[in-house]
Amino acid sequence: MHYSHDGGSTWTQVDLPIGSEQWGATVEWSSDGQFAYTAAVDGCGEGCRIFFYRSDDDGVTWTGLETETPGDPRRLIEYGTSGDGYLHVDQYATSPHRGNIYLMYSHWQGVMHLARSKDFGDKWLDKSFSSAPLGSRGDVTTDRTGNVYCVWPGTDAQVYVPKSTNGGASFGEAVVAGSRNVIGGFLIPAEPIDGVPYYIFADTDTSNGPYADSVYLVWPDSTGPESPVPAENHGRIQVAYSRDGGTTWSVTTPHETSDYLTVDRWQPFIAVGANGVVHVIFYDTRRSGDRMSVDLFYSYSTDGAESWSVPQRVTSEMSPYIDGRGKFGAYSGLDIVMDDLVAIFTDNRNEEGGTGDSVDVYVAGITPGGTSTGAGRIPGSQGVAGSPLTLARLETGELRLDWSPVCGAGNDYAVYQGTIGLFDEKSLVQCSTGDATTTTLAPSAGSIFYLVVPTSDGSAEGSYGRTSDGSERSPSQAACSPQIIGTCP
Numbered sequence: 415m416h417y418s419h420d421g422g423s424t425w426t427q428v429d430l431p432i433g434s435e436q437w438g439a440t441v442e443w444s445s446d447g448q449f450a451y452t453a454a455v456d457g458c459g460e461g462c463r464i465f466f467y468r469s470d471d472d473g474v475t476w477t478g479l480e481t482e483t484p485g486d487p488r489r490l491i492e493y494g495t496s497g498d499g500y501l502h503v504d505q506y507a508t509s510p511h512r513g514n515i516y517l518m519y520s521h522w523q524g525v526m527h528l529a530r531s532k533d534f535g536d537k538w539l540d541k542s543f544s545s546a547p548l549g550s551r552g553d554v555t556t557d558r559t560g561n562v563y564c565v566w567p568g569t570d571a572q573v574y575v576p577k578s579t580n581g582g583a584s585f586g587e588a589v590v591a592g593s594r595n596v597i598g599g600f601l602i603p604a605e606p607i608d609g610v611p612y613y614i615f616a617d618t619d620t621s622n623g624p625y626a627d628s629v630y631l632v633w634p635d636s637t638g639p640e641s642p643v644p645a646e647n648h649g650r651i652q653v654a655y656s657r658d659g660g661t662t663w664s665v666t667t668p669h670e671t672s673d674y675l676t677v678d679r680w681q682p683f684i685a686v687g688a689n690g691v692v693h694v695i696f697y698d699t700r701r702s703g704d705r706m707s708v709d710l711f712y713s714y715s716t717d718g719a720e721s722w723s724v725p726q727r728v729t730s731e732m733s734p735y736i737d738g739r740g741k742f743g744a745y746s747g748l749d750i751v752m753d754d755l756v757a758i759f760t761d762n763r764n765e766e767g768g769t770g771d772s773v774d775v776y777v778a779g780i781t782p783g784g785t786s787t788g789a790g791r792i793p794g795s796q797g798v799a800g801s802p803l804t805l806a807r808l809e810t811g812e813l814r815l816d817w818s819p820v821c822g823a824g825n826d827y828a829v830y831q832g833t834i835g836l837f838d839e840k841s842l843v844q845c846s847t848g849d850a851t852t853t854t855l856a857p858s859a860g861s862i863f864y865l866v867v868p869t870s871d872g873s874a875e876g877s878y879g880r881t882s883d884g885s886e887r888s889p890s891q892a893a894c895s896p897q898i899i900g901t902c903p
Contacts, residue, residue, distance in 0.1 A: 415439070415452065417473030422756070422777060430454060430467055430476050431487045438498030438744075445505045445513045449478060449534055453491065453499050453517055464491040464499045464519055468535045482536045489538060491529050494522050498613075498744075499529075502554045504581075506620050507881070509560035511581035516554045518564055524548035526566050530582045539582075546588045547574055555616040557627045563660055565616045565631055571597045573614060573631065577660045591663040592654045595636045601644040602678045603705040604697075604735060604742070610634050610649055610680040611744040622889045623690035623874075624896035625718035629656045630692055632684040637674045645705075649678040651696045655719040668694045668713040668722040678705050683748040685755070688886070689899040691784040692719050695728065695748050695757045706735035710746070710759050716784040716898075728778050733762045734771075741773055755780040789868035789876025790822030790900045803866055808854070813864075816852045820868035822900040824876050825849055827866050830890050834861040838888060840878075845869075845894035874898040 416425045430436060430452070438455040450469040455462050465488040470478035477487040491499065499519035504511045517529040517538075526543040543564070552566030562578040564585070573592045576585040599609030614633040619625050631654040636647050654665045669679060682696040691714055698711040710728040715721060736742055746759040757778045764772040793800030800818035808814055815829065827847045830840040843864070847853045855864075867889075868876040875897045878887035889897045 415473060415476065419472065422779075426474075428474065428476070440499060440501045440517075442501040442503045442515070444534060445503055451501055451503070451515060451535060452476065453501055455495065455498060462495045462522070463493050464495050464517070465489065466491055466517070466531075466535055466538070479536060489535060491517060491538060492519060492521070492527065492540075495519050498551065500553045500615075502556065504556045504560055506556070506558045506560070509556065509558060511556070511560035511562075514556075514560075514581055516556070516562060516582060518552045518554040518566070520550040520552065520566070524550060524569060526550075526552055526564065528554060528562075528564055528582055541582060541585070543576065543585070543588070546576060547572065549574060551611075551613045553614055553616040553631075555618045555629065557618045557629065557659075558620050559627070561659065563616060563618070563629050565591065565614050567594065567612055567614050567633065569597060571595070573633065573654065575629075575631070575656075575660050575663075589660055589663070591631055591656070591660075592633075592652060592665045594633070594652075595638055596640045600636045600640045600647050600649070601642070602647050602649050602680070603644050604678060604699060604702075604708060605680070606644040607738075608740045610636075613745050615682070615684050615745075617684050617686045617692075619686050619690050619692075619718070621686075621688055621690040621899060622878075622886060622897045623899065625657070625690050627659070628718050629660055630654070630684055630686060630719055632668075632682045632694055634680040634682060634696075648674050649680040650674065651679050651682045651694065653684070653692075653694060653719050657718070664720075666719055666722065668715070668719075669696070669698070669711070669725045673700065676700075676705075679711075681742065681746050681759075683746050683757075685748045685750045687750045687755075687782060688752065689784075690718070691716055691782065693748060693750060693755060693780075693782065694722075695746060695759070695780075697742070697746075697759075698725065698727075701732055707732045708742075709733070710757060710761075710778065712757070712780050712783075714783040723783050726783075728757060728780055729761065729776075731763045733760075734764075736760075736762045736771060736773055741771075750782060753782060755782045789824030789870040789874065789898075790820050791877040791879060792820050792827075792866055792868055793818040794879065803864075805864060807857075811857065813855045813857050814852065815855065815864055815866060817866050819851055820876065822876075823870050824868035824900065826869045827851070827853075828869055828875060828894045829853060829855070830865045830867065831858060831862050832865070834863050837863070840865060840890040840892075842890065842892045842894065869895060870898070870900065876900055
């Protein structure tokens with residue numbers, strides 16, 4: 415394990431306790447930031463096992479569970495697993511299942527499982543999808559109301575998604591979200607031995623924007639039926655989205671399609687920002703004539719994955735072909751917190767200028783795209799500099815509100831009011847102040863609060879500010895415009 419306490423500038427390596435030969439690690443944070451979690455596959459001599467660990471000190475040590483079981487720093491999730499497990503924590507502030515830990519994995523016979531913990535990883539319950547189609551290498555995500563979506567690639571080339579409305583205790587019938595041209599991995603020039611890993615990854619829009627609660631999946635696929643000759647296969651990326659809680663799905667491609675016969679793309683990952691923008695990374699061979707060397711590319715969508723930006727190259731140098739089995743790894747990673755979009759991936763550039771293999775794990779910061787369409791926050795919110803919103807009573811008896819300009823994008827303001835103590839209920843006062851940072855209102859009876867919300871060109875509202883726990887306030891049910899929160903402090 416590696417941890418950084420300075421924003422990623424420097425890293426310290428530590429070992430997980432007890433373990434032998436471990437691989438397939440996955441990491442998450444508790445919803446309150448108190449604990450870091452990881453799970454890893456441990457040894458496969460007598461059957462693979464998945465163990466879960468907790469860190470109570472931001473990754474310095476991984477023995478946190480010894481507080482419940484002295485001498486035992488880990489929990490056995492499964493014996494006889496066939497592959498990796500993926501962790502997800504329900505982070506949404508008002509979810510009835512906030513803090514639940516979910517771990518999606520597959521048994522060696524191809525039966526998918528979901529393990530879940532409600533007590534910071536001490537005790538675990540397990541759900542077997544024994545009556546659902548077989549598969550492997552799945553993922554799990556949750557929406558704002560705590561609905562749980564499991565996803566996996568089936569052994570029949572379909573992509574399956576069952577949904578739980580009770581925190582993972584039970585699931586409805588698995589829905590087909592899409593299909594693949596191949597059942598498993600497929601050979602390409604850059605992956606001629608083990609082939610392209612066929613992992614699927616998921617994330618959910620937990621913003622208050624127009625695509626809130628949309629569920630997104632990303633996976634690699636061949637552009638046609640699989641050939642045993644690597645040069646005859648071509649890789650592409652597919653993104654599926656659902657707007658109705660996983661009932662129906664649409665599939666789009668986050669990159670060009672006219673170059674299918676000359677470019678391979680694989681090993682994607684997906685992350686959805688707090689403003690609802692969808693971000694995807696993937697390997698891309700467009701700068702390699704023989705399709706054996708790669709760059710990391712990035713694309714984003716501001717309309718819920720219906721259309722995509724022109725992909726941009728993230729890496730400054732092309733990674734040469736890696737000789738051997740599985741040397742590009744099985745997956746990359748992507749995460750976004752506020753304005754920080756960070757990718758992690760395997761790279762074979764030789765930092766000293768030689769020609770030999772120099773396989774390393776790289777991290778790259780990416781400037782998030784698609785943030786200019788949403789307004790930010792006015793001062794008074796956490797972390798936003800400037801004079802906060804003030805209220806004064808004029809000699810005429812009217813009220814005057816004054817505030818500082820919005821941070822980030824935004825050029826106008828909407829005003830709402832509500833009753834103190836009922837902060838989730840907000841009624842509309844006016845949709846525009848004519849770009850002014852002041853307005854005059856007739857007072858209302860009762861104990862009233864006022865809220866000023868920035869807007870961007872009158873087409874989208876920004877942030878309503880944050881509650882005391884740091885989560886975004888919900889927009890008004892009578893909002894002037896859909897909410898798209900731009901990036902700024």
